[in-house]
Amino acid sequence: MTQATAIIVGASSLLSQEIAKQLAKQDVELVLLAQDPDSISEFAQSLPTKVRVQGLQIDQPAAIIATLETLWQQLDSVHLVLVNTGLNSYDATLPWQPEADIITVNVQGFSAICNTAFRLFTEQGYGQLAAINSIAGLRGGPSVAYHASKAYASNYLEGLSMHAQRLKLPITITDLQLGLLDKAALQRSRLWLSPPDEVARQVIKAMQSAKRKAYITKRWRLVAWLTKLLPEFIYNTxxxxxxxxxxxxxxxxxxxxxxxxxxx
Ligand SMILES: NC(=O)c1ccc[n+]([C@@H]2O[C@H](COP(=O)([O-])OP(=O)(O)OC[C@H]3O[C@@H](n4cnc5c(N)ncnc54)[C@H](OP(=O)(O)O)[C@@H]3O)[C@@H](O)[C@H]2O)c1
The missing domain is CATH 1.20.5 (Single alpha-helices involved in coiled-coils or other helix-helix interfaces)
Incomplete structure (x- = not known):
């Protein structure tokens, strides 16, 4: 049986590393892409599987496309591309630069990765593209560009899924909607909800079940449902x-x- 291969984009994040650890235990070969590859080389060496680490600048679409194409040529096949990148910030005075940075990473960079991975999966004939997204995309919010970028990501993934169906190819697109407060859990703050290993376990389970969309952790499905239902005059308060x-x-x-x- 061939060993499955997964590319994780944004491998410096704590959640990515929890996912990498659990996939490595399942003998999945890993390619870890990070802005600063040196910062994760020690972590990569600790994994009990074949791992390669490479740099990826998300703010340079041409570099993203070239990096993914080169990787594809070097690997026998790629079964999974998991995108876990993102930028978020909040400033009540809404200066332009942070908004522009969020759009560059969460919209332009995200699209370049997903578009390229989808094209390469199409040429290969199969594969799974999954992205860590956020229920922040369900409505507008205080971090204006961030909330909007998450809605964009959801729609982008849905569009790719429609394309896969029209092409009649077994390409799975998975939108992993994280709850807002799981950030607290990942930072081990007092607003602790689910430990990172449980978040990673649920992410992997959703991907392996080929889910189109999953709420992580599961309790956020209810919050998402309520968020969508709230009339604007209540949501706004x-x-x-x-x-x-x-x-x-x-x-x-x-x-x-x-x-x-x-x-x-
Ligand atoms: N954490 C949560 O509780 C939470 C909740 C809901 C949704 N999410 C979603 O989870 C995803 C990750 O966000 P996060 O909050 O968990 O942040 P994070 O841990 O800081 O991860 C963000 C990742 O994106 C990478 N990145 C950012 N800008 C980059 C650039 N220009 N080039 C290359 N890599 C870049 C970061 O790399 P560097 O470390 O090298 O900058 C890091 O690996 C996002 O899609 C977010 O919407 C997270």
């Missing part, structure tokens, strides 16, 4: 400032009102 910011603002207002009372 969510607080976009942190609790600390709200409290600081409240005490500043109280102080200002107190000063006003004294002066009357």
């Amino acid at each position: 969510r607080h976009w400032r942190t609790k600390a910011q709200r409290l600081a603002e409240k005490s500043a207002n109280n102080a200002a009102n107190g000063n006003q009372d004294k002066s009357q």
